[in-house]
Amino acid sequence: xxxxxxxxxxxxxxxxxxxxxxxxxxxxxxxxxxxxxxxxxxxxxxxxxxxxxxxxxxxxxxxxxxxxxxxxxxxxxxxxxxxxxxxxxxxxxxxxxxxxxxxxxxxxxxxxxxxxxxxxxxxxxxxxxxxxxxxxxxxxxxxxxxxxxxxxxxxxxxxxxxxxxxxxxxxxxxxxxxxxxxxxxxxxxxxxxxxxxxxxxxxxxxxxxxxxxxxxxxxxxxxxxxxxxxxxxxxxxxxxxxxxxxxxxxxxxxxxxxxxxxxxxxxxxxxxxxxxxxxxxxxxxxxxxxxxxxxxxxxxxxxxxxxxxxxxxxxxxxxxxxxxxxxxxxxxxxxxxxxxxxxxxxxxxxxxxxxxxxxxxxxxxxxxxxxxxxxxxxxxxxxxxxxxxxxxxxxxxxxxxxxxxxxxxx
Amino acid sequence: xxxxxxxxxxxxxxxxxxxxxxxxxxxxxxxxxxxxxxxxxxxxxxxxxxxxxxxxxxxxxxxxxxxxxxxxxxxxxxxxxxxxxxxxxxxxxxxxxxxxxxxxxxxxxxxxxxxxxxxxxxxxxxxxxxxxxxxxxxxxxxxxxxxxxxxxxxxxxxxxxxxxxxxxxxxxxxxxxxxxxxxxxxxxxxxxxxxxxxxxxxxxxxxxxxxxxxxxxxxxxxxxxxxxxxxxxxxxxxxxxxxxxxxxxxxxxxxxxxxxxxxxxxxxxxxxxxxxxxxxxxxxxxxxxxxxxxxxxxxxxxxxxxxxxxxxxxxxxxxxxxxxxxxxxxxxxxxxxxxxxxxxxx
Numbered sequence: 001x002x003x004x005x006x007x008x009x010x011x012x013x014x015x016x017x018x019x020x021x022x023x024x025x026x027x028x029x030x031x032x033x034x035x036x037x038x039x040x041x042x043x044x045x046x047x048x049x050x051x052x053x054x055x056x057x058x059x060x061x062x063x064x065x066x067x068x069x070x071x072x073x074x075x076x077x078x079x080x081x082x083x084x085x086x087x088x089x090x091x092x093x094x095x096x097x098x099x100x101x102x103x104x105x106x107x108x109x110x111x112x113x114x115x116x117x118x119x120x121x122x123x124x125x126x127x128x129x130x131x132x133x134x135x136x137x138x139x140x141x142x143x144x145x146x147x148x149x150x151x152x153x154x155x156x157x158x159x160x161x162x163x164x165x166x167x168x169x170x171x172x173x174x175x176x177x178x179x180x181x182x183x184x185x186x187x188x189x190x191x192x193x194x195x196x197x198x199x200x201x202x203x204x205x206x207x208x209x210x211x212x213x214x215x216x217x218x219x220x221x222x223x224x225x226x227x228x229x230x231x232x233x234x235x236x237x238x239x240x241x242x243x244x245x246x247x248x249x250x251x252x253x254x255x256x257x258x259x260x261x262x263x264x265x266x267x268x269x270x271x272x273x274x275x276x277x278x279x280x281x282x283x284x285x286x287x288x289x290x291x292x293x294x295x296x297x298x299x300x301x302x303x304x305x306x307x308x309x310x311x312x313x314x315x316x317x318x319x320x321x322x323x324x325x326x327x328x329x330x331x332x333x334x335x336x337x338x339x340x341x342x343x344x345x346x347x348x349x350x351x352x353x354x355x356x357x358x359x360x361x362x363x364x365x366x367x368x369x370x371x372x373x374x375x376x377x378x379x380x381x382x383x384x385x386x387x388x389x390x391x392x393x394x395x396x397x398x399x400x401x402x403x404x405x406x407x408x409x410x
Numbered sequence: 411x412x413x414x415x416x417x418x419x420x421x422x423x424x425x426x427x428x429x430x431x432x433x434x435x436x437x438x439x440x441x442x443x444x445x446x447x448x449x450x451x452x453x454x455x456x457x458x459x460x461x462x463x464x465x466x467x468x469x470x471x472x473x474x475x476x477x478x479x480x481x482x483x484x485x486x487x488x489x490x491x492x493x494x495x496x497x498x499x500x501x502x503x504x505x506x507x508x509x510x511x512x513x514x515x516x517x518x519x520x521x522x523x524x525x526x527x528x529x530x531x532x533x534x535x536x537x538x539x540x541x542x543x544x545x546x547x548x549x550x551x552x553x554x555x556x557x558x559x560x561x562x563x564x565x566x567x568x569x570x571x572x573x574x575x576x577x578x579x580x581x582x583x584x585x586x587x588x589x590x591x592x593x594x595x596x597x598x599x600x601x602x603x604x605x606x607x608x609x610x611x612x613x614x615x616x617x618x619x620x621x622x623x624x625x626x627x628x629x630x631x632x633x634x635x636x637x638x639x640x641x642x643x644x645x646x647x648x649x650x651x652x653x654x655x656x657x658x659x660x661x662x663x664x665x666x667x668x669x670x671x672x673x674x675x676x677x678x679x680x681x682x683x684x685x686x687x688x689x690x691x692x693x694x695x696x697x698x699x700x701x702x703x704x705x706x707x708x709x710x711x712x713x714x715x716x717x718x719x720x721x722x723x724x725x726x727x728x729x730x731x732x733x734x735x736x737x738x739x740x741x742x743x744x745x746x747x748x749x750x751x752x753x754x755x756x
Contacts, residue, residue, distance in 0.1 A: 052591075058554065059500075060591030065635070074500065074591040084635045092639070101742045109756045110642070116682040117638040117675060144731050223743065239743040249738045273555065335512055336487065340479040343487030389551040391511055 027347040028066075029403035031082040033410050034122040034152045036064065036402060037114070038091035039107055039138075041129025041158075041385070042224050054091055054128070055386035056394050063398035064089025078347060078399030087118040089402075097219040099227040100130060100246055104137025111138060112145075124153040124405050125256070126398075128385055129318070130228065132156025132261070132325065133246060139255035152410025154256035155329070155401065158264040158315055158381050160301070161362050162322040163230030163243040168300025169282040171225045171233065230295045230302045243322075244294070244302070247362040252325050258408045259326025260352065261359075264315040265373075266380040272390070275316030275380055285309040288319015291367040302363070303370045312373060315381040321370035325362060328353040329404070330375035331397065348396045350404035481531075488532045496533055499543075499584040506544050546580040570596065598626045605647060612653040616669050619644045632674040641673050645754040654753040663687060666754060690756060697747030700727040700736075 040053045052062040060074065066084040067075035083089050092110035094103040111123055123142075125135035135154055142150040160167070226233050226241035233241050252259045268276070268285065279285055287305025297304045303321035305313070313320055330353050336345035353375045359365045383390040384397065495501035509528065513521035525544065529537040553576055577585035586593055601622035608615055623631040623640065631640075644650060654662050663684070670683055700723065707719045720740075724733035739746055746756075 056504075058589075058592075060589060060593075060595055087635055087637070090636065090638060092642070099742055099744065101739045101744045105739070105744075105746065106755075110638070112686055113642065113755070114638045116686045117641065117670075117679055119678060119682070141735065144735070240741040241743075245741070335515070336491075338480055338484045338487065340476045340483060342483050345487070345491065389554055391514070393508065393511065 027345070028078055028080045029083070029347060029399040030406035031080045031086070032088055032124060032152075032402055032405045034124050035086075035088040035090060035114070035118070035120050036083075036124045036126055036405060037107075037111060037135075038064070038089075039094070039125060039127035039131030039134050040091065041127075041131050042097060042228075052091070053385055054394070054398065057386055057389055059386075061395075062089070062091065063395050064091070064402075076395040076399060078396050079402060083402060087120065090114060094134065095219060097221040097224040099220075099223040099241070100133040100137055100250075102220075102223070103130065104134040104250070105141065107134050107138040108141035108145075111142060122150045122152055122410075124155075124410050125151055126155045126157065126401060127159060128157045129159055129381065130224070132159025133161065133227070133243070133250075136250040136252055136255065137246075139252075140250045143255050149255055149257065151256035153258040153260070153405045153408050154252065154326070155259075155405070156261045156323070156325050157384055158318055158323060159261065159325065160228050160318045160322045161243060161247065161261075161325050162302035162365070163295065163300050164228050164314075164318045164322060165286045165288070165299040165301045166278065166282065166284060166317050167225050167228035168233075169284040171222070171229065173282055229300045231300075244363055252362060253360055257410055258405075259358075260329045261323055261325040261327070262329045262331060262350075262377055262384075263320050263323040263375065264318075264377045264379050264381060264384060265312040265320050266315055266378055266383075267312055268310055270378075271316045271380045272382050272387070275382065279316065286314040286319045288321050289313035289371050289373065290321065291370040293364070302365075306371065312376060312378065315379070317381040320373070320376055321365070324356065324359045324365060324369050326360075327358055328356040328369075328372075328375055331377050331400065333393075333396075347403055348393075348400040350400045485532050488528075493533075496536055499581070499587045500590065502536075502540060502543055503547060503588050506540065506547055510544075510547075543581070550576065550580050594626050598622065601626065602643070602647070605644075606649060608649065612650065612657075612665055613668075615647075615650060615653070616644070616672060620672060637673065637675070641670060641675075642754070644669075646752075651753060655750070659691070662753065687754075690751075694747070694751045694756075696727055700724070701745070701747045703727075 038054045052060060054063050055061045056063070056076075061076065063076050064079065064083060065075045066079040066081045067077045079089070092107060092114075094106040094110070114123070115121060125139060127133070127135040133156075135151075135156070139149070139151040139154055223241070227246065228243065229241070230243050232245060265288075268279075271279075286299075286301075287307070287309040288301065288303065289311070290304040290306040292304045293302075295302050301319055301322050303319070330351050332349045332351065334346045334348045336343055355374055356369050356372050357366065359369050377384075379390065379392050383392050384394070386394065492501065492505045496505075506525075509525055510521070513525045513528070517524045522544075526537070526541050529540040529544075533540065574585070577589060581588060601619075605615060605618060605622070608618070610618070620632070627634065645654075654665070657665060666687060667680055667684065670680060675683070703723055704720055707716060707723065711719050721733075721737065724736050727733070728736055736746065
């Protein structure tokens with residue numbers, strides 16, 4: 001892609017010298033070698049061909065659908081035709097609320113289905129939020145099944161690899177009461193329905209316009225929340241939960257050719273009102289850019305704060321010290337640019353950040369990997385998916401990810 | 411000498427342009443782009459605003475002249491970028507969205523008026539329509555934003571209805587084009603809900619499903635991408651799973667093969683699926699036996715003794731690698747083989 005950008009600029013310069021002009025052609029992302037499988041976050045969905053989690057805000061389109069000659073509407077014109085015509089972009093619905101053991105297993109089975117249907121033998125993974133943890137189990141299972149890694153690039157976006165203090169606050173407040181019931185503190189509903197299910201359903205309704213309900217039969221909101229707390233929540237409940245144990249069982253190393261992560265955070269004043277509501281509901285504002293080994297302050301996430309809760313230290317749900325897996329990636333929007341000899345519209349870019357190194361052991365990031373604000377994308381947790389309105393161009397953002405994956409040889 | 415310079419320059423330019431074209435990806439100058447180019451030729455033929463036309467210009471006006479060229483270049487570019495689809499409401503809104511982002515960066519305080527001015531400069535015939543849509547879009551965004559602050563709706567259907575009411579109020583019937591993908595999903599969901607209640611046979615449901623798909627997504631629905639998703643969607647229905655569960659193994663295999671074939675899979679894909687189904691059936695058989703034995707052990711042992719016995723059983727049943735995953739899952743409270751098999755999925 002970069003050589004195209006340079007040559008395009010040169011071409012425009014040359015055309016200018018000739019005193020002529022031509023139509024400026026926007027770039028498209030290079031087609032990836034292997035299909036890109038998207039994994040949604042907690043409470044997410046896929047959509048069959050319409051309203052999509054990984055879509056442009058609210059229009060029902062999927063960022064992996066290219067525009068073809070016959071399809072002018074509802075497509076991403078930053079994506080190459082081959083990405084779609086060669087079945088190289090897909091997203092699957094897993095259980096909306098559950099831990100990543102369940103969701104990762106479901107995703108793994110979806111990928112086996114995909115391979116059987118399309119004949120592809122390897123995939124790339126892009127996971128948002130908890131989807132970034134699910135993909136690790138799916139990648140591990142693929143390696144086990146085929147006795148070799150079957151994942152090219154594995155990229156997480158806004159993922160709570162080392163937990164989030166919001167999850168612990170929610171569980172502390174709502175999941176554990178005298179009877180040890182989730183939402184036990186909620187008052188009973190007038191019609192006698194389960195107040196907890198009503199509560200969860202209300203949140204889902206507020207968050208999302210369309211949830212088909214397909215594939216959501218195994219919902220277990222407690223298990224989902226406990227997954228996002230770093231340590232085992234309760235040593236006496238007979239189960240081992242939490243991100244730390246999951247990281248030990250399903251590391252990112254050895255299961256994929258390239259491992260990277262995009263990190264999101266936003267000032268409290270710019271957060272989506274919904275995320276602000278969640279913070280208010282649990283009376284919590286994460287301070288997520290301090291370093292320590294494990295969850296030294298017991299807030300539910302590894303690391304600690306730096307004493308300032310108001311800066312860009314979390315994205316409304318996940319602190320930045322929880323998000324780096326493998327390399328940290330930088331997203332650079334690249335708007336169209338004009339000079340007197342013409343304009344061009346380069347694709348946005350994703351690049352690898354060198355100063356924050358590589359997180360190989362997800363439970364042992366370095367100080368800089370937990371505290372650095374470098375390359376943190378100024379968007380909240382929901383801005384990077386189709387829950388607009390926001391100022392991120394999702395189609396170009398994900399096209400840049402496709403292009404980056406291609407650039408890594410996958 | 412001048413001729414030589416001109417020749418060198420020409421050759422260089424031709425070389426650069428040729429190399430550019432050579433390196434340009436085939437997909438970036440795709441059939442679609444060629445189509446855009448063709449339509450764009452006519453769009454860029456639109457007259458530039460009077461203020462942008464090239465004047466004679468003295469040397470003292472060189473800077474102003476360059477500014478004019480810059481503006482002309484921008485106009486030409488935007489016409490090229492959006493001209494082919496400018497009469498399509500969906501792309502109009504997409505263009506407005508993209509330009510809003512740019513204008514907000516460039517003119518944080520006056521982006522709205524600057525954007526409207528741009529409409530007039532780039533697409534004068536559409537300026538009024540685009541301005542109207544801009545305001546409708548701004549209002550729609552504000553309304554969507556306001557929804558996030560409350561729990562207004564009783565259920566998803568209410569919310570969906572409210573969304574469509576608002577879209578139609580602001581955009582009229584063009585809302586159906588702007589949210590075409592969402593509309594298709596609505597229609598498809600309705601078909602799926604009806605199918606989920608159907609007491610028809612598996613084959614009849616299969617036929618209905620394919621008819622619904624074509625009705626919503628067009629005759630080429632089966633040739634389009636997302637085939638895995640489309641196959642999954644039908645099989646995820648509980649009544650379809652019940653149909654499959656009630657069939658003898660051989661019949662189930664045959665029916666699944668027929669279904670996938672009718673969804674457009676070729677022989678190679680069908681063979682891969684046969685193999686995957688078979689592997690999963692074997693695993694399920696093993697898993698069921700494992701759970702039975704595990705439950706029996708739990709009645710006899712407890713504590714560390716039970717743990718040791720179960721670990722040994724896991725390795726015996728599944729082998730070292732798979733046993734480790736089963737162990738991890740059970741530690742987290744997930745017992746994979748407690749849930750019934752979901753045919754076509756696990």
